[in-house]
Amino acid sequence: MDIFPNETIPSFMARTQLLAIHKRADSFYQSVLDCSYTQTCGVATYRLKKLSQLLRMDLDKIITEHTAYPYFAHYMPEKHARSLREAISGDKPKVLEIETGSVNSRLSIPGYHSFCPLCAEHDIETHGVAYWHQIHALPGVSACHIHKCKLIRTEIRPKILAIPNVNHAEAHEASDKEVLFAQLSAQLCQNFTGANQSTTERVKHYKQQLESTGYISTAGYIRRQELLSNIRSFWSDLLNQTDFANVRASGTEHNFVRDALRPSHRTHPVKHILLSGFLNHCDHRIARLHSVDAKPQKQQTGDNNHKLVIKLLRDGVSLTKAARESGISYYTVRKLAKLHGIQHRARPKKITPEQERQVLELLKTGLSMKKAGERVGLPESTVDNLLLSHPEIRAARRRLKKTRHTEQLDQLRDKALSLIQNNPDMTRKSLTDSFPEVFIWLRNRDKEWLYKHLPKALTPSQAQSHRYKHQHDLWKNRQRKAIKGLRRLVLCMMTSPPENQRLSVSYILQALKVRNPQTHIRKTMPAFWRQLTRFAETHEDFQLRKLHVLYKAEPTLFSIYSARRLLKMASSFPPVSGSVLEQAQALQKRDFNYQRPTEQQWLLLRDTRIHSVRKRCSQPYRRNRSFKDVYQNPP
Incomplete structure (x- = not known):
């Protein structure tokens, strides 16, 4: 049985199950791939190497044409892309949401299948059966860019495989932005070459586009508020959908544009598509014109603005002009004029009795002042001044x-x-x-x-x-793997430790490629954390080790320079305690005794008993306890 072009792995398995004797999905997967294979989502799942052997197909072809690996790997660093590829093709189950970066970006992998009614008709005519397409299962895609119609979604049911149900399927026209987003998402899968563009070059290209479109000031700062406002206006059809609920498209500090412009940050492809689609397919001249008309930029802030407003009002400037020149809202300017008793023109524009009657009728219905003014052809300030002279209408509106x-x-x-x-x-x-x-x-x-x-x-x-209800032994296996890696690292560091690097907890976790926060590790992997903290160096240990290396390399320096000078030579930072200074003075007297006991390193290779995390947190390890007490009464 062959796999169709751009068909997802769950779709191929669903068609294969129709011809098999197994009715349950888990027993079917067990007979074919020797695993339960319950993780079905928009990316793929594991054991694709075994599937490629059964189909006699190239593994690279299956991964690039029938999974969403090209989509996620397009903006990934090389090491993350390699890790995702190993998770898909390997034999061990892994959490694909973590490997794709969806958890960090708060954009989950789609929990539904999608199909296009017109594509399904074409599949039936060509292949005899409808199937799920990979380009329709990408995150946030709600339209078919080929036929420009909305996709029909079906929720993924655990351990149940199914093909698209084309009965009563109707085609509805999709919006232009939905089609554009689907087209840009599909291009990431179709134009995958395997050689990713470096993050530095990509960020540099983004900034060149922002600078050419005027979103970077002369001082080199990004006009975030104006940029985000225009992006929300451009993608308004998409950002209101539930798929983009966790995309931060507002705010000047925490937003998806900031994530896409960070070279060392792994960002979800959805965020790159939103930014690149806006920069490449938007008329920035019209967008910036609407942005400037909608909200004038502030020139000054604070008390100086109030003083400027008062000066303008006393010179006879209208409220609207004073607000535009000072950068303060119209209502704040009117409040300042009333507070200081400054007379101003209540009606800067003449209105006819017919316009006044129409505005009052619209205001009685509860319509906003801005919309009422737009229908009649008057500015919002004129409508507000007219409403001030009718307190009964204002009370009725409330x-x-x-x-x-x-x-x-x-x-x-x-x-x-x-x-x-x-x-x-x-x-x-x-x-x-x-x-x-x-x-x-x-x-x-x-x-x-x-x-x-x-x-x-x-x-x-x-x-x-x-x-993680389907992965009860996840953290046990991770802890076992982390402890094995830590023991290998200990044997390596005891013989050749790094010369200019402290063996801190963070450094060891980075060397072991454990990316979980330390508070999370203490709770989920207590045995690993206990052994990790026993081997980790403090600042004093690091100073003493540096001093030891200096003494072995140049022992004559200890008879020439002072102890403080020796510490500056041995390390890039000053001593952290008096014990390090005492050790330097002892070395000057040729009394060499390195204060890092090897018994503490030997403890790491012992089997330790597991105790509760609460006991560990309530009784922290004290450094002034002797090694004998630690050995007889472990914390």
């Missing part, structure tokens, strides 16, 4: 707003209760992610009521177990 808010609150409360009752197995986070239009609105406006009726929040341990 009551109407309060009534509508109450009605919407009651409606969403009822809808939230029905959703909670109809989905008793869903957690608090899954409910919020599945129905954000209901629960996020209530969380922002009625948080106390919402948390009272939502399911009880999971504890951190429950959430962790729920997340």
Whole structure:
């Protein structure tokens, strides 16, 4: 049985199962690939090497044409791409969300299959059956760039393999931005060459484009607020979808543009597509013109702005002109004029009685001042000044707003209760992610009521177990592997330690390629953490080792220079305690005694008993305890 062009691995397995005698997916995978093979997602899964042998196909062809490896590896550094390739083709199950960088970027791998109705018809005519295409399973893709229609999504059900159900499938036209995003995503898979562009060159290319389009100032700073505003306007059809809920497209500091412009940061391809698509397919002259008209840039801030506004108003400048020249909002300028008793023109533009009547009728319906002015052809400031002269309409608008808010609150409360009752197995986070239009609105406006009726929040341990419920022995295997690597590193460092590098906890973790935070390691791998801290050097140990190397290399220096001068020679930083200084003075007297006991290193090779993390945190190791006490009464 052959695999079709651009077909996903789960799709091929689903078609193969239809011809097999096994009805369960796990037993089918066990008979074919000697594994349960339950991890089905938009990337692929492991044991592709075994699959390539069964199909007599090249492994590189399967990985590049039938998985999302080219999509994720396009912007990856070489070592991360190699790790992802090994996870896909190897025999050991690994968490592909971590290997692809989706966890760090808060953009999960799609938990659904997607197909295009028109592509499915073509597949049936050509191959006799419809199947899942890999370019339709990429993150955030909701349209087919070939036929420009929306994709039909089907949720992935664990241990159940299925092919697309084309019955009652209708084709609906997709928006231009959805088609553009799907086209850019597909290009990452189709144009993969294996040689990735360096992150430094990519960031340099981005900055050249930003500079040519005017988003970098003369001082070399990126105009983030204007750039993000134009990006949100350009991708407005996409950013409102749930697939992009975790993409930070607002804010001047924490946003996806900052992540894409960091050379040493592994960024999700979705963020690169959003940025490169905006830079290459947007008319920046029109976008910047709308941005400047919508929000003038501030020239000054603080008290100087208020003084400038007061001076302009006393010179007879209108409120709108004073706000534009000072960079302060129109309403703040009007407030300052009222506070200092400065007379100003209440109506800078003449309006006809018909316009006034139409504006008042629109304001009574609760329409905003800006939209009411746009319908009649008046600026918002004129509508606001007109509303000041009708306090009864302002009071009625407030009551109407309060009534509508109450009605919407009651409606969403009822809808939230029905959703909670109809989905008793869903957690608090899954409910919020599945129905954000209901629960996020209530969380922002009625948080106390919402948390009272939502399911009880999971504890951190429950959430962790729920997340890795199919991988109970994950952290045990990781701890066993980390301890083996640590013992190999210990044997290497005891014979030839690095000359100008302290054997700190961070350095050892980096050498072992353990990327988890230290607090997480203490909880999940306590035995590994206990052995790690026994071998790690303190600043004093590092100083003494440097001093020892200097004494072996140039012993005559200890009879010429002072102890403090020797420490400056032996290390790039000053001594951290008096014990190091005492050791230097002892070496001057030819009393050599290195203070790093080898028994502590020997302890690392012993089998240690496992105890609870709580006991470890409540009884920390004290350095003033003797080696005999540590050996007889371990912490």
